[in-house]
Amino acid sequence: MPNIxxxxxxxxKSLLMKRVHELEEEIMRVAYKIIEKDTVPEVGPRTVSVVDNEITETRKDIRTLDRLIYEANINNTVMFKDKAYTIVEAIELATQMRAQARIYKQLGAAEKERVQYGYGGEGATYIQIALFNPEEYRLNALQYEKEANKLSGLINAKNYAISLNFDDEKYA
Known part of the structure; x- marks a missing residue:
């Protein structure tokens, strides 16, 4: 069997999921015909049965791809910062690092001090003070983003290096 x-x-898998959605719409189109009473409907080349079989086969291939992808993501590792991570862990780590970078970017964009004018007509002036160093967080955000991009690149390279036993000829 060929490999991909x-x-x-x-x-x-993403394309096949989209294809199933299209086939689901098609089966509803070919399932009904409006005809004049007492006439025989003209049946096209794509019948409900043909489309239904195609949906079934495509869904089976999606399940097979799912299994192969999950197995590969658990059984293969990438090295990052001198540690081996399964691909599934590495994907989650990259996601978490990007989330941390977003938080740090927000904190890094803050002003150290900002004037807040009085509330309730008191006329008092209030100052909002950052209880952290915004510049440190800005720099940390850049570092997290850089590391997340590096890890994503390693994952991507590994994804192209791993070969799965699946015949994709009927979808070429």
Whole structure:
């Protein structure tokens, strides 16, 4: 059986999911015909049965790809900062690092001090003071983003290096 890369399998699965949605719409179109009373409906080349079989086969291939992708993501690792991570862990780590970078960017964009004018007509002036160093957080955000991008690159390279036993010829 021919092989495809893990990266190709992920893309193919996405395309097949879209294809199933299109087939679901098609089956509803070919299932009914409006005709004049007492006339025989003209049946096209794509019948309900044909489309239904195609949906079934495509869904089976999606399940197979799912299994192969999950197995590959658990059984293969990437090295990052001198530690081996399964691909699934590495994907989650990259996601968490991007989330941390977003938080740090917000904190890094803050002013050290900002004047807040009086509330309730008191006329008093209030100052909002950052209880942290915004510049440190700005720099940390850049570092997290850089590391997340590096990890994503390692994951992507690994995805192209892993070969899965799946025949994609009928979808080429």
């Amino acid at each position: 890369s893990l990266a190709e399998a992920v893309k193919l």
